[in-house]
Amino acid sequence: MNLLLENIAKHVSLTPEEQTHFLSLTETKSYKAKTILLKEGEVCTYSFFVTKGILRSYTIDENGVEHVVSFACPGWWIADMYSYLSQRPGQLYIEVNEDAEVFLLSKENQEQLYHDIPKIERFFRILIENSLVANQQRLIDNLTFTAEARYDKFSKKYADLVHCLPQKQIASYIGVTPEFFSKMKARMLKK
Template identity: 70%
Template structure:
């Protein structure tokens, strides 16, 4: 069973027929690193489930500074959810950080899934709920934790990414400059 169907099976049980219906509504694609899948200002009409590789979403502020919103590695989804759900132009870029294989689900086909395989509506509701909880926790962490504590949480959640993505992306995700991040890591190494 492919990773996408395994992920679904964690939350809902599909019959073989339902699995076929779901797979008929998605496409599997491969992308090279540095491929930009979505640009700010475009409507996000596709969500991505990562089989292998790494994707990131980020925004760029008025000063040209990138702010990493999220990473997605194997078994994770990524999209500009505001744009995907509302159908309005989004604020995020989605870029391939490491060569990736993904399952793509268009908004149109996701709606078809809900009609053809109603269990998929429950599946996506669970995912959106989990995402909301994770985003709320990240916001609270950013408001109340030190950069070191946020980095520790990053390592717990994304430990396998620490050596696979540029350090400047991790610094951005943590909300610090690359210089601060480098100095912080050096201090943490001295203490251990």
């Protein structure tokens, strides 16, 4: 079964006709690594479901430093949610980390799916609730855990990603500089 349909089936059950209709309102694309799918200041018109590769979202501060907000590997959705939901210019960049294949779902087609297949609204509500919980936990972790503890948690939660991501992106995700991250990892290896 298609990875996207498997993702949906974890939360709601669609008939074969509903599955076909859902897929008819998406498009599939392949992107090369380093492709920027969304830039700060643009309106996010699509959410992306990754079937192959890795995407990441990040912001850039006034000093030109990137701050990684999230990663998306196969089976995950990614978007600038503020921009996607409000259809206003966003703050995030979305970039392809390694060659990727994705399904694109436009905001307009998502709204159409809500109307045509009410179960899809439930599906996306569950995704948004799970995302809210994960973001709250990440905020609490960033406020209360040491950098080593945040890295340890990241390594366990995303064991498959740790070896695929540049170290500077992992450092950014856990909220430390690449230099601090290198020293921290060296200290951790000595233990």
